[in-house]
Amino acid sequence: MDLPIFLIQTLNSVQYGLLLFLIASGLTLIFGIMGVINLAHGSFYMLGAYAAFVLSGLTGSLFWAIALGVPLAVAFGYLLEWIFFSFLYRRDHLQQVLLTYGLILVFEELRSLAVGDDVHGVSVPATLARSVALGSTMTYPVFNLFISGVCLVVAVLLFVLLQRTRLGMMIRAGASNREMVRSLGVDINLLFRVVFALGVALAAFAGMVNAPASSVYPGMGNQVLIICFVVVVIGGIGSVTGALVAALMIGFVDTFGKVFLPDYAGILVYLLMAVVLVWRPEGLFRESRA
Amino acid sequence: MTLARRTLATLALLALLALPLVAGKFYVDLIAKVMIMAVFAMSLDLLVGVTGLVSLGHAAFFGLASYVLVLVAPDPYTAVSLWTSLPLAVGACALAALAIGALALRTRGVYFIMVTLAFSQMGYFVFHDTKIAGGSDGAYIYVKPSASVGGWSPFDLNSGAHFYYAMLALLVLVFVFLRMLLASRFGHALRGIRSNEQRMRALGFNTYCYKLAAFTIAGAIAGLAGYFAAVQFGFVNPEMLAWHQSANVLLMVILGGMGNLGGAIVGAFAFVLLQDLFSSLTKHWPLLMGGFVILAVMLLPGGLTRATETWRFWRFGRRHG
Numbered sequence: 001m002d003l004p005i006f007l008i009q010t011l012n013s014v015q016y017g018l019l020l021f022l023i024a025s026g027l028t029l030i031f032g033i034m035g036v037i038n039l040a041h042g043s044f045y046m047l048g049a050y051a052a053f054v055l056s057g058l059t060g061s062l063f064w065a066i067a068l069g070v071p072l073a074v075a076f077g078y079l080l081e082w083i084f085f086s087f088l089y090r091r092d093h094l095q096q097v098l099l100t101y102g103l104i105l106v107f108e109e110l111r112s113l114a115v116g117d118d119v120h121g122v123s124v125p126a127t128l129a130r131s132v133a134l135g136s137t138m139t140y141p142v143f144n145l146f147i148s149g150v151c152l153v154v155a156v157l158l159f160v161l162l163q164r165t166r167l168g169m170m171i172r173a174g175a176s177n178r179e180m181v182r183s184l185g186v187d188i189n190l191l192f193r194v195v196f197a198l199g200v201a202l203a204a205f206a207g208m209v210n211a212p213a214s215s216v217y218p219g220m221g222n223q224v225l226i227i228c229f230v231v232v233v234i235g236g237i238g239s240v241t242g243a244l245v246a247a248l249m250i251g252f253v254d255t256f257g258k259v260f261l262p263d264y265a266g267i268l269v270y271l272l273m274a275v276v277l278v279w280r281p282e283g284l285f286r287e288s289r290a
Numbered sequence: 291m292t293l294a295r296r297t298l299a300t301l302a303l304l305a306l307l308a309l310p311l312v313a314g315k316f317y318v319d320l321i322a323k324v325m326i327m328a329v330f331a332m333s334l335d336l337l338v339g340v341t342g343l344v345s346l347g348h349a350a351f352f353g354l355a356s357y358v359l360v361l362v363a364p365d366p367y368t369a370v371s372l373w374t375s376l377p378l379a380v381g382a383c384a385l386a387a388l389a390i391g392a393l394a395l396r397t398r399g400v401y402f403i404m405v406t407l408a409f410s411q412m413g414y415f416v417f418h419d420t421k422i423a424g425g426s427d428g429a430y431i432y433v434k435p436s437a438s439v440g441g442w443s444p445f446d447l448n449s450g451a452h453f454y455y456a457m458l459a460l461l462v463l464v465f466v467f468l469r470m471l472l473a474s475r476f477g478h479a480l481r482g483i484r485s486n487e488q489r490m491r492a493l494g495f496n497t498y499c500y501k502l503a504a505f506t507i508a509g510a511i512a513g514l515a516g517y518f519a520a521v522q523f524g525f526v527n528p529e530m531l532a533w534h535q536s537a538n539v540l541l542m543v544i545l546g547g548m549g550n551l552g553g554a555i556v557g558a559f560a561f562v563l564l565q566d567l568f569s570s571l572t573k574h575w576p577l578l579m580g581g582f583v584i585l586a587v588m589l590l591p592g593g594l595t596r597a598t599e600t601w602r603f604w605r606f607g608r609r610h611g
Contacts, residue, residue, distance in 0.1 A: 031400060091591075094544065095544075229407060233405060270408050271412075
């Protein structure tokens with residue numbers, strides 16, 4: 001493998017890893033804080049991608065689609081927590097699995113009713129539809145660099161929010177001990193709603209940004225969901241740092257696996273998970289038991 | 291079991307025995323499929339309802355067994371012997387369940403759900419990405435396994451009615467076997483683990499080994515169901531291991547009511563027949579199914595077999611129920 005190819009695969013790994021991080025960070029926070037296992041989280045990624053498809057068709061630009069789509073996703077998450085998820089906290093994990101599975105079926109079919117089952121493309125914004133040269137023969141699309149860059153910015157913002165603000169402090173406290181936060185007088189219902197909306201917005205944003213690169217197709221949410229579960233298991237429930245490390249690990253293992261062992265790339269990620277489980281059953285960054 | 295339930299169960303068994311005499315081929319095949327799913331659901335009930343282990347990857351064993359049936363045949367046109375291929379398929383599933391369970395049972399709760407899901411997805415990719423048995427296209431089984439022993443054949447799986455009665459016998463056998471298992475010391479230990487694992491450990495039970503044994507038995511019985519599903523459908527593809535399959539069988543267990551095996555059977559009937567009904571109504575039947583699932587889990591947390599108790603609870607409150 002010569003240097004330009006290695007560089008391209010590294011860039012691809014980072015891009016995939018960061019995208020996974022955006023989706024999995026919401027998933028791990030929702031697990032960690034609310035104790036809800038949410039199978040429908042992949043649907044938010046799917047809905048984001050379809051929102052990008054519909055909105056960029058209406059407005060003519062991906063940027064406008066994202067600018068409109070993110071507030072929509074926040075509002076959607078806020079409402080969904082209020083109407084549906086707030087009923088799940090008192091149920092056991094088994095019922096949460098089934099209720100959110102039912103939700104996936106509903107979202108997929110509503111999507112099918114609204115947009116149909118065809119694969120759609122979303123056009124890359126004209127300003128980014130270029131390539132940069134890598135070495136003498138290889139090129140790399142600028143748009144893919146844009147995806148990585150934007151994801152990186154959002155990831156940094158998320159860490160600033162979690163580590164440097166009062167809200168972030170409450171969220172971190174909630175992830176390590178929910179009951180204690182409640183008894184200290186934090187409005188836990190509002191906190192749940194905000195975290196859920198944040199998680200939905202992150203997943204939907206990932207779907208929107210990646211839509212031109214991946215195209216939008218039925219079932220895209222489920223694929224991502226299961227990989228994100230692996231990310232959460234490896235990283236440790238409730239740990240955003242763990243999600244970042246695990247997502248990047250999976251990005252590299254999957255991308256380079258497809259290069260070296262194309263037939264077994266799908267399996268490698270799960271083998272990685274098995275190895276981590278043998279070594280640390282609670283995940284790499286699990287700090288405390290909530 | 292109350293007298294009313296015993297009567298209902300006897301009537302249901304008589305109806306199942308009489309069905310091929312009155313119904314057409316379509317319904318005989320449909321109910322045979324339901325009975326296969328009922329065996330599959332009972333195996334999961336041993337984990338979820340009895341031991342309290344929520345597995346979201348149970349379809350891995352169902353699918354694995356069906357692939358073993360394809361892989362043992364030298365070519366798709368040769369009939370393999372039922373008596374060698376079935377033990378091989380079930381044995382492979384038991385081994386796989388032992389290996390996966392040994393790892394997955396190191397975790398608990400939400401982790402266990404996600405890890406079983408991830409392992410079954412790994413199995414999915416083994417058959418999807420590699421060239422084994424046709425890769426993502428799957429493979430056909432043109433000839434059904436032969437049940438002959440030394441030239442004499444007790445039944446013929448090619449015949450719809452024979453297959454139907456074979457499945458009914460399988461259903462009854464697995465039900466009786468699991469009932470006996472639950473009545474044994476082993477079964478009581480599993481129930482103890484479900485209600486309080488810490489206490490069981492304090493009493494000196496090696497709960498890990500008990501859970502692993504339950505996981506292995508459940509995997510083997512799921513393999514039994516998967517083997518006959520492949521025989522009936524006449525083809526296998528990676529979708530048999532997919533997580534939708536795992537979620538659906540979990541739904542059957544919940545829909546019927548957990549922990550009493552009869553519920554798993556009722557749930558399998560309700561689920562498959564409902565799916566059949568919804569898909570005959572509209573192309574967008576998953577929307578109806580999704581809505582139904584949400585309503586059923588919200589309103590009937592105890593499942594159909596405990597519907598009367600749930601109703602009493604809503605009607606009179608806990609004190610009178």
